[in-house]
Amino acid sequence: MTTPISVLVLLGSLRADSLNRRIVGLLADRAPEGVTVTIAEGLHEIPFYNEEIDGDSVPAAAARLREQVAAADRVLAVTPEYNGTMPAVLNNALDWLSRPYGAGAIVGKPFAAIGATPTPYGGKWSHDDARRSAGIAGAQVLADVVVSQSALEVDVLTDEEVVAKLVGALEALVSAEVQQAA
Structure with missing residues (x-):
C-alpha cells in the first residue's frame, strides 16, 4: 500500500475554463494511485500582500x-504567462506563503511549476519566476521538474507526448524526497 500524497495546485489563471485549469483536471484524473491533486481555490479573494494586515488578524x-x-x-x-512573467494572483499567493520569513507555510515543501500558454515559449518565463520566488520563500524547488508547453501547434490536452510530459512532471514531484532542514 502506498502512502497517500496530497498535491496542492496554485493555479495562475482565474478563468473557469482556462487551459491550465483543464491541465489540472487531466493531472487529477491521471495521478498515480494514492495521490490527490487539488486546486487551492479562492486565490482571487486574497488581498495583495501588505505587512500591515499580516499580523494577529490575517x-x-x-x-x-x-x-x-x-x-x-x-505544491x-x-x-500561464502574462506579459512575460507569472500572473499577479500567483505572485500574491507566493508572497503570502513566504511569511513569516523563514517559517512560511511553503518552507520545505517540494515545489514545481508547469503549464501551457499560446505563445512560442509556452510560459517558460512565468515558470522560471514562480520557481525563483518559491525558492526564495523557502520551498524545495525541483528545478528539473518543469513543462513549459506552447499551445500554438498542439492540443495540450490530447497530444500524448505533451500529456506524458505533464504526467511525468507530476510523478517526479510526487516521488521527490523531502529534504530535512539542516
Whole structure:
C-alpha cells in the first residue's frame, strides 16, 4: 500500500475554463494511485500582500491558503504567462506563503511549476519566476521538474507526448524526497 500524497495546485489563471485549469483536471484524473491533486481555490479573494494586515488578524482567504499549503505534501504551480512573467494572483499567493520569513507555510515543501500558454515559449518565463520566488520563500524547488508547453501547434490536452510530459512532471514531484532542514 502506498502512502497517500496530497498535491496542492496554485493555479495562475482565474478563468473557469482556462487551459491550465483543464491541465489540472487531466493531472487529477491521471495521478498515480494514492495521490490527490487539488486546486487551492479562492486565490482571487486574497488581498495583495501588505505587512500591515499580516499580523494577529490575517485576512481569512490568506489564512485559508496558508492552512491548505501547510497540510499539503507537495505544491504545484500550474500557470500561464502574462506579459512575460507569472500572473499577479500567483505572485500574491507566493508572497503570502513566504511569511513569516523563514517559517512560511511553503518552507520545505517540494515545489514545481508547469503549464501551457499560446505563445512560442509556452510560459517558460512565468515558470522560471514562480520557481525563483518559491525558492526564495523557502520551498524545495525541483528545478528539473518543469513543462513549459506552447499551445500554438498542439492540443495540450490530447497530444500524448505533451500529456506524458505533464504526467511525468507530476510523478517526479510526487516521488521527490523531502529534504530535512539542516
